[in-house]
Amino acid sequence: MERRVFLQTMAALWGIPFERIAHWEQPLSPPADDADEEDFWGWVRGEFPLHPSLINLNNGGVSPHPRSVWEALFRLELSANEAPAYTMWRIQDQKEPIRQRLAAIAGVDPEEVAIVRNSTEALETVIFGLSLRTGDEVILAESDYPSMIAAWKQREARDGVRLRWVRLPLPSDEEEKLVLPYLQAITPRTRVIHLTHLVNWTGQIVPVKPIIAEARKRGIFTLVDAAHSYAHIPVDFHEMGCDAAGVSLHKWLCAPFGTGLLYIKKERIAEIWPLFAAPSERKKEDIRKFEHLGTRSIPTEQAIAPAIDFHHRIGLARKTARLQKLRSYWLSQAIQLPKIRSLTPEKLAAGLATIQVEGWEPQKLADHLLEKYRIFVAAIDWMGIKGIRVTPHLYTTEQELDRLLEALRQV
Numbered sequence: 001m002e003r004r005v006f007l008q009t010m011a012a013l014w015g016i017p018f019e020r021i022a023h024w025e026q027p028l029s030p031p032a033d034d035a036d037e038e039d040f041w042g043w044v045r046g047e048f049p050l051h052p053s054l055i056n057l058n059n060g061g062v063s064p065h066p067r068s069v070w071e072a073l074f075r076l077e078l079s080a081n082e083a084p085a086y087t088m089w090r091i092q093d094q095k096e097p098i099r100q101r102l103a104a105i106a107g108v109d110p111e112e113v114a115i116v117r118n119s120t121e122a123l124e125t126v127i128f129g130l131s132l133r134t135g136d137e138v139i140l141a142e143s144d145y146p147s148m149i150a151a152w153k154q155r156e157a158r159d160g161v162r163l164r165w166v167r168l169p170l171p172s173d174e175e176e177k178l179v180l181p182y183l184q185a186i187t188p189r190t191r192v193i194h195l196t197h198l199v200n201w202t203g204q205i206v207p208v209k210p211i212i213a214e215a216r217k218r219g220i221f222t223l224v225d226a227a228h229s230y231a232h233i234p235v236d237f238h239e240m241g242c243d244a245a246g247v248s249l250h251k252w253l254c255a256p257f258g259t260g261l262l263y264i265k266k267e268r269i270a271e272i273w274p275l276f277a278a279p280s281e282r283k284k285e286d287i288r289k290f291e292h293l294g295t296r297s298i299p300t301e302q303a304i305a306p307a308i309d310f311h312h313r314i315g316l317a318r319k320t321a322r323l324q325k326l327r328s329y330w331l332s333q334a335i336q337l338p339k340i341r342s343l344t345p346e347k348l349a350a351g352l353a354t355i356q357v358e359g360w361e362p363q364k365l366a367d368h369l370l371e372k373y374r375i376f377v378a379a380i381d382w383m384g385i386k387g388i389r390v391t392p393h394l395y396t397t398e399q400e401l402d403r404l405l406e407a408l409r410q411v
């Protein structure tokens with residue numbers, strides 16, 4: 001009854017008919033561990049509020065969150081709104097258990113994890129927080145994320161830091177070929193290597209560990225953009241060996257929009273300046289100095305907890321395998337069609353993949369798929385990488401991917 005009233009209230013607030021969400025009234029109970037695949041993924045699909053008329057194959061940009069997360073979010077928000085200063089700051093603001101659980105997923109110590117709003121905030125905290133001098137060199141790739149490139153260019157313009165660019169041979173399943181350009185760019189003046197673990201344009205996984213190992217030998221700081229890898233493929237920052245990393249929790253963890261994680265190795269915390277100055281009583285080596293943001297949404301942060309529950313309910317290995325299976329289902333058939341070429345490697349990839357379709361500009365094709373077939377994909381046009389990126393999610397079915405394949409056949 002309580003659930004029904006809650007949903008009726010939400011439907012009224014959203015201005016949508018209750019019938020559209022009535023099927024959420026009875027929570028579907030998770031199937032037993034030995035349930036067959038179809039039942040299990042059917043349950044997962046039922047947990048996501050799907051768009052009524054769109055096949056969403058752009059889950060790489062940002063992920064929807066499952067029912068347990070948005071319900072928690074709305075409950076927290078409703079309750080916070082009754083007396084915000086009291087409820088948010090005295091009752092709801094319980095970061096530590098969340099910090100511990102996020103750290104455990106990344107194989108690190110909670111004292112190395114700050115909760116921030118997204119990868120951009122996490123990575124730029126480090127980019128702007130490192131003490132670098134004129135002439136110090138930073139290695140980065142042309143295929144890194146544009147906001148991170150912009151941040152490094154700002155340091156170049158402001159502080160005279162020199163940027164050394166790497167061009168990766170994308171796509172590639174040969175680890176040495178991906179590692180070599182970084183090693184060749186190292187000079188005695190190299191201070192930082194910026195690495196993207198899973199390249200958003202094509203889904204390429206970059207073997208960052210051997211690059212980091214070489215950097216460590218030379219005392220070079222390594223920063224990993226793990227926006228797309230955390231909670232998608234196995235990520236263990238200690239094992240990886242990097243000094244710092246940034247993650248968006250609203251991608252593969254399915255946490256609320258505007259949630260992220262900053263990892264900094266314990267012994268490196270003291271040397272990095274926070275982007276928003278922390279009060280003087282906060283010790284330099286305390287990771288919480290990076291959380292001094294001012295007023296922010298505590299309900300949003302707290303609703304990371306049910307996203308972690310959901311992640312563990314499925315299990316990382318099962319998530320990775322499912323996303324890889326869906327990718328190979330559509331991609332292996334798509335590349336049989338004339339004029340279609342994969343820009344994604346076969347082995348070093350997970351859920352994201354990009355294809356080039358001869359004769360079509362990426363945005364034109366993405367618009368065509370949306371307008372004619374109601375299929376939403378991402379247009380990619382960056383440094384010569386031109387295509388459409390297709391990112392299924394855990395809730396995606398093979399039938400939906402068949403619709404994409406049929407559309408591509410007609411195209």
Ligand SMILES: Cc1ncc(COP(=O)(O)O)c(C=O)c1O
Pocket residue numbers: 060061118119120121145147196198199200225227228248
């Ligand atoms: C590789 C990579 N890095 C960083 C980001 C920035 O993430 P956010 O917008 O959550 O800060 C993205 C976003 O798609 C990304 O793909």
